[in-house]
Amino acid sequence: MFKILEKSLAQGAEYADLYYLERNEDTISFEGGELKTIKAKNVSGFSLQVKKDGRVGIVSSSNLNNNDDVLKMALAASSEGEAKEYDFNRPQTLNTMSLTHDALWERSLEEYVADGEEFVQMLKDYDPEVTVSIEFKRSRQTRGYLNTYGCDYISPSDQLSLGYSGLLVEGANILEVGDGDMLRGNTYDIAKHANLLINKLKIGRVEQSLEAGRMPVLLTPNAVAQFMYAFVSGLSGEFVRLGISPLKNRLGEQVLSEEITLIDDMTLPENFEACPFDDEGTPAERTLLYEKGVLRNYLLTLKAAHALNLKPNGKALRRGMFRPRDYANMPVPWYSTMLLEPGQIAYEDMLKDIKEGIVVDSAIGLVMGDLVRGDIDSDIDLGFKIENGKITGRVKDAAFGINIYEVFKNQIAAVENKVHATSNDGQSNMYFPHILLKDINIVR
């Protein structure tokens, strides 16, 4: 791949860089309780950026045989391209990270099939009416970043994702619940996951009524993960740069409650988005975003860092909301692994004093309000009623409208004393506690 960079310089570019991604993937899917599909993907592609007369042209391709066309087009596009006011990354010594796990590939497809069958059987034993789906996906993703300053980074990473759901239809009552896991190797416990799903179905099929009004809301780690879309929109250096984010000019300010310490960390090797460098070749780092509620950092690309006169912090990822990471996307400020520091109180103690309230595990519409402003209007997809300290059944057709900056500043009653692994997209690992909100208006 170096050749195309050399050719770029030979043909008049001042600078060139290249991002490369190769993905090998096996997927084993059970649908409707039966093994349905086995898929294999072996795909790769690259994105070339050239700078000429101060402007850049960017062209990507999944065809590794048309380098000349790609280069020609990139040089031509640069005449109209973005004027780059900042410099690109110079070579640096990166932390070494071992992200591969050969044992993942030593397993036969038949062994995943057997695990899937065991999972389905456990659900069928619970209730033969449950429609069960489960998917195992193992992949090796090799990311590379090269530039004409001499950066030459490569990082292969092995991943196993597990995703499953159970669907129960009783009359016109449709209950669909699911969960998953994200691992480096084959270390999942299939029975544990089956039991987790069974428990969700058990509690979800009991329907409870709930009066509208103000009440305590207990967010599960899954729900907190869904709220992250709004958090990161405000923290995005891109929206700060454009002046749209309410967090503009507020570094050092107490924005949220002292209970909230939020960290983004690309350097933790057990996580999917771990990598020694981000998609612009900036070294990975652990970044404190909120420290006891005080805003400490934004998520920054090179462009955002330059515009805001801040040091780049390695948050440029080629992805977007609903867009998986791919070489053809432009780098945007994004999170990799998110962590909230645990609080003081055990989960049971958070629950026990609630006379009447609601647990929110999953909400729909969390990506549709004015996310940058932090406004969330949401219908509770999977919510449970709390009565006298106990969860008693599912609540349907309830909704709320909040602003995260108001609620996470003034309405936090308690943060759990431990964190749980979760994710909002199956791509980024998150470690979040349960969070109890004091008094939220629930409409029905």
Place this chain on the structure above:
Amino acid sequence: MDLKDRLFEVLNRFKNRVDYLEVRLEDSRETKIDVKKSKVDGINSNFIYGGNVRALYKGGWGFTVFKNIEELDAAVEKTIAQAHLVGKGTSNWAPVEPVEFTYRLNFLKNPFEVPLEEKVRLFKEYTTLISNYDPRIINSQARYQEKFIHTIFANSEGSYIDQEATDNYLYLGATAASGNETQTANFSIGTCQDFNVFYGLEDKIKEKCDLALKLLSAPRIKGGKYTVILNPELSGVFTHEAFGHTMEADFIVDNPSMCEVLKIGAVFGPEFLNIYDSGVIPHLRGSFAYDDEGTPAEKTYLLKNGVLVGHLHSRETAARMNEKPTGNARAMSYLYPPIPRMRNTAIEGGTASFEEMIKDVELGVYAVDAKGGKGGENFSFTAHHGIMIRNGQLAEHVKGFTLAGNLFKTLQNIDMVGNDEIVENSGGGCGKRDQFPLPVTDGGPHIRIQNVTIGGEE
């Protein structure tokens, strides 16, 4: 050997080892242009090139993605092995007449022939217009996509379909701010045949700038239950998100109770309610001649006179539910197998005028345009803004809000369907599983719904 002979040579050599075998090749290209505040923020072109093999054996599927045609034989061998590992039952596969078909695009003004500098000039001009409109406007954005898609599909039944398609749109947005308040107003416009639709948008842009400014000082709606009139764009989003996704047969077929709830003949709405999904409306982004399994596109009625009359099928779901394939099996690219997806989805125009809908509403809200939505039995979608209805008259503007509810109850609560059906190209696309964004359109007439839950402050 030409490509067609090569594909059929391979298909014929392997077809006896499986129940069904297909190959799909793609050679596409796209360019995205992003302009913010009169400056190019990014131009990004992409060549998309690759293929896949799919095999069905005893009800089990194998699917392999490959990088180039030299890998075809190996990919077919691998796919057949996968299908053999999976298949233990019976293949369900609805018959479709084999066809040989070629489609070439015919533009009025071809976006790919408009020079890059002309596009950049136009989009800079639009964002300059937005930025200079009022000092309270803090951001202006133009986001453009052009895409040329060429697919070749061949299957073991003898079909060979060589289709070109195109998908182009422009999004324009204005963000206004005052104090802590920010509001964005935007619109998008799409085309499959004529770049000229992107010219002459100045009046529409000014209208959106005015709207963003107006919404800065607009109040938020009080949460609760309201009589709601959805404008055509929002009625389209409701139809797509809440109803359309529920009618995609892969969501139904595996669950016997779901098949029972959503069976043909079930009554879901008032008798004046008709809903369709069509792949044959000319020049719409969700239209095409053949889907990605070689089934011809058609207009599929889902609800007729309030009664469920159809589902959205692939060939497999159609066979399993003993219905006819509808031409809804679509794949976003060669990286994915086809699954049941919508095309152009709408409520069919009714008889009511807007004046008739509004005149007896004491307290309600006119919900205008969409920010997005998510479907299923419990749906939720967000109106860009609203205009309160008080005593039969449009009153003050309110900021965007979320409408949520239960699909079945809400369909029954539709009490008026407007006579002003609009289905047109805009931007964006539909997401399902990991396939996003697929070009679709939605629309319809104004509709009135009673008792809609709106999330909001007290």
